[in-house]
Amino acid sequence: MRRLLRLIIACFLSAPAAAGCAAWSHTNEPLSPSGGAPPATRATLHPREPRGDPGVLVLLALSGGGSRAAWFSAAVMLELEEILRDDGFNLLHEVDVISAVSGGSFPAAYYCISQDASPMVSIRTAVRSVPATLAEAVDVDASDPSRLTLRPRRPLTADDVTALKAHLAPAGPADVRALERLRALSLKVRSGRPWSREEVEELFARDFRFRWLGNCLWPWNVALRWFTAYDRTDVLAQTLADNLYDRSRSGFDLTFADLSPERPYLIINATEGTSGDRVDWRKGDRSQAYGRRFTFTDEEFAGALASDLSSYSLGRAVAASAAFPAVFNYMTLRNHHDPEREEYVHLFDGGNSDNLGLLSLRDVIRTAEAGAPEERPRRYVVISVDAATQPVGKSAMAPDPRSALWEFLVGLDPNFLDTFDMLLLVNRSNVLASFLSTEETFALARTAPVAEGWPGLAQQRLNEPPTARFTAWQPHHLGARLITWHITFADLGALDGNLHARVNRIPTALSLTDDECDDLRRAAKLLVRSAPEKLRAIRGCFAP
Secondary structure (H helix, E strand, C coil): CHHHHHHHHHHHHHHHHHHCCHHHCCCCEECCCCCCCCCCCCCCCCCCCCCCCCCEEEEEEECCCHHHHHHHHHHHHHHHHHCCHHHCCCHHHHCCEEEEEHHHHHHHHHHHHCEECCCCEEECCCCCCCCHHHCCCEEEECCCCCCEEEEECCCCCHHHHHHHHHHHCCCCHHHHHHHHHHHHHHCCCCCCCEECHHHHHHHHCCCHHHHHHHHHCCHHHHHHHHHCCCCHHHHHHHHHHHHCCECCCCCCECEHHHCCCCCCEEEEEEEECCCCEEEECCCCEEEECCCCEEECCHHHHHHHHCEEHHHCEHHHHHHHHCCCCCCCCCEEEECCCCCCCCCEEEEECCHHHHCCCHHHHHHHHHHHHCCCHHHCCCEEEEEEEECCCCCCCCCCCCCCCCCHHHHHHHCCCCHHHHHHHHHHHHHHHHHHHCCCCHHHHHHHHHHCHHHCCHHHHCCCCCCCCCCCCCCCCCHHHHHHHEEEEEEEHHHHCCCCHHHHHHHHCCCCCCCCCHHHHHHHHHHHHHHHHCCHHHHHHHHCCCCC
16 A cells, blocks of 8 residues: 555656646657658558559448447458358458548557468469478468468568469469468568457457546556646557557557558548648648548648658557547647647547548549549449447337436436437438449438438538539449448348347447347348348459
8 A cells, every 4th residue: 555655646746747748748740850751651541552453442441339339340350351261262351441430440450450360372273282492481281172272481582472473373363462462471560469350359348448447547647637638538548559559579559650561551530629720631721620530641640730640659549539529538639830839639539520431431432533544443342331320219108318327426418429329320321322322322211210301411521611623423423333332230120130139239338248249249240141242243343
């Protein structure tokens, strides 16, 4: 007890000295004073090279929804890895860009800093072995007469890959790309963290709420919160870094520079709560800052903040995206454009501007379509993992809908949460309308009566003023070049009514019970495996 008291006293005595340090209000660093271009990261709206087939751009959007969305999104990603394995095809390995919001950003960021637990590729070839000079570099499994499975035993060089291609004579372009990808798979990632079903399910079943509360009560954090700008969202950021986004051996927090070059490009979305106007780098003019979608990308950091994203903590970006109003504070960034003027950007939950993560993918598609015709992808595949639940409101049989806990202990009514859910539902419908075809749009309207009237809003821009340049164009105008797959709890009703009812009752929180994890795992498997027509359409985009 004496040691604890001494620690508390030391923290409080040292806190005033820390209060004058601006680092407690923000941690993003300015661009190099030399004026050179900042280091490019794997977080961008302009992917420089495709991860799989260069003619097919595969985009994955992961929605918000707390731990419910984190677990469900991770479970769907694991299913995408396995669903076409008998065909020698890993759909998750074809994803080029992941755009995520709030809870969905938990597995998105983790996947992009991790490495497959058992890295391997499967190719079609008649050759059944590798040269003796490469036997110590790759392990060969020839049990399948039509395919050859290769696993790296050590980091491969470019010469190793060249020798493998020459000897194995892969059957097609997809097999050539698989061999080229084997080198990236053989390299160790900085995080040292594996991507496997066991590891992922254990991580995202953790009670982040309990761990966050414990960290909030840690004496040093209490002192910082009392005497500096350090707040509850900063504590959440460190909690996430310690559990998901640090190096497994050293414990050092990971930054955007640590994103794996073998993984998809990553876009984490938040919402601005800053007053006034500021320059919108995407349009080159000034626009209202409040309510804008903010992306943790090279372009946003360099253009809007004159800041270096490569040195910024992944845990802080994910915490900003998940900073649910009232529970968490703003995440604050410094605008470094004018060193003589202190100006800041304040961010909160990304779900307020786009709870699906689709709007950033719309920007990615626009960028690709703005290129030369011969450079545009021949097909786009957009997979939207939507963990939204249907708001249920209050019982029609309840004469007094108040909650005793909220009314008498908190002094508030939780109906503001119902209002928030309804607004998110309307926002979600608008965003989906820009991707779905007209037929799918009206089918969605029939399943979302609470958002009645929203189809007329579908042409409105959610995060930018109407302009002649953008108002008319929607992703679904790509026609047959665009394939969309909306994986949503709403489709569970026709597959398993009881499971749908249970999943729909899972709250938006930072913790899950074991039963809720089991239900979400079953929901992910059922929804992915009950859409064979979507899988056939997506698989048909790629060479056999």
